[in-house]
Amino acid sequence: MFLNTVLVVLTDLAARLLGNTIFRKNFHLLLSAVVLFGPALSLWVSHHSIFAKRSHFLYRMFLRSGWGWTCIFVGAFVFLLSFSIRRSLALSVRHLSRLGGAGALWLVFCKFLDLLDNATGSCYEPLLTNPEQPLLVLREGESKSDCLKAGMLWRGYEVSQDVFLLCLCCLLLAEETAVFGPYLSLGGISDAPLRILFLFCVLLLGLWIFLLLCLLAYFPQFPTQLLGGALGCLSWRGLYEGWYRLGPSWCCPGRPGLGLLHTKTSSTEG
Numbered sequence: 001m002f003l004n005t006v007l008v009v010l011t012d013l014a015a016r017l018l019g020n021t022i023f024r025k026n027f028h029l030l031l032s033a034v035v036l037f038g039p040a041l042s043l044w045v046s047h048h049s050i051f052a053k054r055s056h057f058l059y060r061m062f063l064r065s066g067w068g069w070t071c072i073f074v075g076a077f078v079f080l081l082s083f084s085i086r087r088s089l090a091l092s093v094r095h096l097s098r099l100g101g102a103g104a105l106w107l108v109f110c111k112f113l114d115l116l117d118n119a120t121g122s123c124y125e126p127l128l129t130n131p132e133q134p135l136l137v138l139r140e141g142e143s144k145s146d147c148l149k150a151g152m153l154w155r156g157y158e159v160s161q162d163v164f165l166l167c168l169c170c171l172l173l174a175e176e177t178a179v180f181g182p183y184l185s186l187g188g189i190s191d192a193p194l195r196i197l198f199l200f201c202v203l204l205l206g207l208w209i210f211l212l213l214c215l216l217a218y219f220p221q222f223p224t225q226l227l228g229g230a231l232g233c234l235s236w237r238g239l240y241e242g243w244y245r246l247g248p249s250w251c252c253p254g255r256p257g258l259g260l261l262h263t264k265t266s267s268t269e270g
Helices: 002-019 021-043 057-061 063-086 089-120 144-149 161-177 180-185 192-218 224-240 263-269
Strands: 122-127 135-139 153-155
Touching: 002 021, 002 161, 002 180, 002 192, 021 161, 021 192, 021 224, 057 063, 057 192, 063 089, 063 161, 063 180, 063 192, 089 161, 089 224, 122 144, 144 153, 161 192, 161 224
Parallel strands: none
Antiparallel strands: 122 135, 122 153
């Protein structure tokens, strides 16, 4: 009984925050400020911290498979919420297809960024005449994969795919979970499984923001991280502020909550 009360209180508070209109409209600005000013944290953090190592458990476990974790928890929450309201498999699949659209866009951009990096980059062999500033000798005709396998350095036009992914996942989580607040305010059925899934989504959102801050503070790379954050925000705007606003059809899944909540919340859904 006590644990259920704690669960209800925590999820109600998180749902009010994520469903708040001011928070929803300004979350992307908050995330943009984090990406813009986050590298300044490198002046204060200790580079002997466990988070200053790329081999840390959180980076290996979550960052490398960030899209998979996002799809698992957000997909389960969206499906359970939509199916529990309307009992329509078709409607649930339609809402899940938003994740498919975001995933396809992410894969296309990642492929494009890899091609751009390979096309504009060059391979350099470091000569350790000076350990602090080794001399770099250009090696022509080397691909990026061969260059890195040989232990050499690749310098190209790079955009941080990690920051791109984290920003996109944060914005996607904020959009998809925002509907839970209006749902609860209308007296929707909120059993423990749905609340637990929602809480997991909130915790995942907090984890992605924390990892984003760690990357910016411990591994600052300007302007590659700024470009990655900008690409993530533009992807979100193109999907949730553009394509998904066209309304439900065979080629558009519609906005989160569309067709699920009462008509009086239509302004919240849009």
